[in-house]
Amino acid sequence: MGTAGIIIWVLTIGLFVLYFFIAMRQKSKAEESFSNYAIGGGALPFYLLFFSHFANIMGVGNFMGHAGSAYVNGLPWLVFILGEQGSKIIFALVFAGMAGKMTYNTFPEMIDDLITRDKITRALCGLLASSIMIAWIGGQGKAFGQLFGVFTGISPTPIILLFTAMFVFYTTMGGMLSLVWMDFVQGLICIVFGSLFYLVAFSKIDFSFAVLGARLAEVGKAELFSFAGTDTISIITKFVTGCVGILVAQIYWQPCFAAKNPKIAKRSMLYGGSVAIIMTMCTAVVGLIILTMNQGLSQGEAMSWFMLNEVPLIVTIMLFVLILAAGMSSADSNLNSAAILISNDLIKTFKTDLNDKQMIKLTRTLTVIIGAIAALGGIYASSIMSLFSKAYSMAGAGLVPLLIIGLLWKEDSSTGPTMGKKNSKVTPWGSRVGIVVGAVLSQVTALGPNAILIALAASAVCIIVISLLTRNISNNPKFVSEGNVNPMQKAY
Numbered sequence: 001m002g003t004a005g006i007i008i009w010v011l012t013i014g015l016f017v018l019y020f021f022i023a024m025r026q027k028s029k030a031e032e033s034f035s036n037y038a039i040g041g042g043a044l045p046f047y048l049l050f051f052s053h054f055a056n057i058m059g060v061g062n063f064m065g066h067a068g069s070a071y072v073n074g075l076p077w078l079v080f081i082l083g084e085q086g087s088k089i090i091f092a093l094v095f096a097g098m099a100g101k102m103t104y105n106t107f108p109e110m111i112d113d114l115i116t117r118d119k120i121t122r123a124l125c126g127l128l129a130s131s132i133m134i135a136w137i138g139g140q141g142k143a144f145g146q147l148f149g150v151f152t153g154i155s156p157t158p159i160i161l162l163f164t165a166m167f168v169f170y171t172t173m174g175g176m177l178s179l180v181w182m183d184f185v186q187g188l189i190c191i192v193f194g195s196l197f198y199l200v201a202f203s204k205i206d207f208s209f210a211v212l213g214a215r216l217a218e219v220g221k222a223e224l225f226s227f228a229g230t231d232t233i234s235i236i237t238k239f240v241t242g243c244v245g246i247l248v249a250q251i252y253w254q255p256c257f258a259a260k261n262p263k264i265a266k267r268s269m270l271y272g273g274s275v276a277i278i279m280t281m282c283t284a285v286v287g288l289i290i291l292t293m294n295q296g297l298s299q300g301e302a303m304s305w306f307m308l309n310e311v312p313l314i315v316t317i318m319l320f321v322l323i324l325a326a327g328m329s330s331a332d333s334n335l336n337s338a339a340i341l342i343s344n345d346l347i348k349t350f351k352t353d354l355n356d357k358q359m360i361k362l363t364r365t366l367t368v369i370i371g372a373i374a375a376l377g378g379i380y381a382s383s384i385m386s387l388f389s390k391a392y393s394m395a396g397a398g399l400v401p402l403l404i405i406g407l408l409w410k411e412d413s414s415t416g417p418t419m420g421k422k423n424s425k426v427t428p429w430g431s432r433v434g435i436v437v438g439a440v441l442s443q444v445t446a447l448g449p450n451a452i453l454i455a456l457a458a459s460a461v462c463i464i465v466i467s468l469l470t471r472n473i474s475n476n477p478k479f480v481s482e483g484n485v486n487p488m489q490k491a492y
Helices: 003-030 036-043 046-057 060-073 075-098 109-117 119-152 158-207 207-216 232-247 248-256 263-291 301-311 313-347 356-380 384-408 428-439 445-469
Strands: none
Touching: 003 036, 003 158, 003 313, 036 060, 036 248, 036 313, 036 356, 046 158, 046 263, 046 356, 060 075, 060 119, 060 263, 060 301, 060 384, 075 232, 075 248, 075 263, 109 119, 109 158, 109 248, 109 313, 109 384, 119 158, 119 248, 119 313, 119 356, 119 384, 119 428, 158 207, 158 248, 158 263, 158 313, 207 263, 207 384, 207 445, 232 384, 232 445, 248 428, 301 313, 313 356, 384 428, 384 445, 428 445
């Protein structure tokens, strides 16, 4: 192990100690109620949520995965990024303000209260929404394994297990309250070190896209610097896949529910998402810069090779700290979100007598279990981005039609979304069938590259048609949710 490897381990241990201190400081307050543990009591300020949104978005998968994907796919990969990252802007403008008025613990809880009042639908929503979070955790672990493998020579598998164990440890301590303070530190690191790294990377092409295009042509890769010849359906599919998955990700709804008021919820996500989309696009361009230097790398090796061979040691260490901070932030937040989804929407939905103390204990137990599952995903997945794309398409196709149709197709068109009030014409059977049809069709390879588009359309049709056919069918009381038992609208 060289000098870089030793420094990396020292910095890693230092960050772990800092995060442990933060988690322990927030532990007692988080344990006061499940609301504190899940959404920080719904009273978090702008500066914490801004850095939380930004740090969560800039995971290690974005720094490693998007650079590697652009290295292989070229400029067309920017379309996926535009969908994935641009959806945060859509979310901020359309949904964040609405979510900021409310104090739900999860996105499926909101769907249940405002749209369906159906336990089965809520459980399906929780299951699909958690798949996105679990995929993200696995992706962070896989990227850490690849990165440490390059710098230290250690096999990726024990690194994935080690980092997952650390994510689990400090996530269980303070819940949302500890995570937002960790994100504050990690977000500052990302902005400062990220900006410095992009300056170094873009200096390789004299800060000119014309130079980048010319150098790609020189190495026989001119086609990757163009959208010419790219299948239109493929471009649309990449955009839609990135977009729809994010719109139903608990990691973005949760900070909005945690915001002190709707204005803070909207502004924090809008500004955080705007910074993130710029930095993620820059990361993809770095992948193309790497391609001009070495055409014999695999997708997972691109960024690591660049760090080892093309930048000074101080920049390599700086970038490593950046990736480490980003990965930790994304992993711990997703781990927390996944555990809360399963405890709140799969288990408590059918076991309603759980108190706050029991819910916190259950969520901590689930954090350990989910961490183990995600670690296995990180070890065996073919690539970082394959984990994300599969989860995005499945959850997005199953849940986005229900969210949009459920909020727009109202019983009373004059009334907006209000906690404790169901105001949707969607029926439980319509939502159940729509979710299953969308999720399943999105994974049918026989449908070709436009599977996600077919799945979204089929889900929407099923929700509307079956809801019309089942308007007068009563639910089995065993599967009917009672809605939010403590509706609390936040003040503007």
